[in-house]
Amino acid sequence: MTMPHDPDTKAKAARWREDFPTEWEQDAYVARREFAKFLVLGSALLAGANGIIAAVGRRFRKRAPRLPRLRIAGASVLPPGGSLLFRYPTEEDPCILIRTVGGELKAYSQMCTHLSCAVVYRAPAGEFHCPCHDGRFSAGEGRPIAGPPTRRLPKILIEQEGSDIYAIGKEP
């Protein structure tokens, strides 16, 4: 049995109380309150992260370089269902120009948005196929329709002038 008049025991009890200030029956209450505060702190950090991402995005958009106008050799003789490889805007960027079965010209980056393998055009199915992981993209819009890719193929903007086809820009 403790002796309440013993000053040493009282001092020990006070130190114990400093380390464990919460009563047992209050524990769940305090834990939930602190957890809610912690979650709101996390929420503030996530809002800040989104703000930083938006700021970085705006900075990138302002610095987007103007791309050159490049003639795609041999494009005018491309038959319906055919495809032609070219590089745009630099020699490091493989692209693919297709003429759909309907006769429409479309151009995209040839790099799969999953792991950058080269996609190939499958005219009968009207899609691009990535042989690495069986990813598929629609030929009409370049959107992912099957497999691991989640982002669409970057579109190359083209322009026809007489019988010549020019690449004039790149959509993300």
Added chain:
Amino acid sequence: MPSGKSPDTGLRRQGTTVFTAVGALIGVVVIVQLWLVSASLDALLSGDMKVLVPAAIASLLLFFLNGGLLLHALAFDRRTRS
């Protein structure tokens, strides 16, 4: 015979319930914010810049919602203590 419980046990139990509910709501909103960060990062890497600002505004609004919920619960907490 004394029960051993303090007189404000009922109020504190209500407070525990309030914080459980508020914690669950805030948790759901935080998960939505996590998804927004993930989607924004994906859009940034793919160069799709036009969704970034709306996503940041939505995330900020969700944070204000969380803050409001927490303040509401803390006001209850103050009533419990006084």
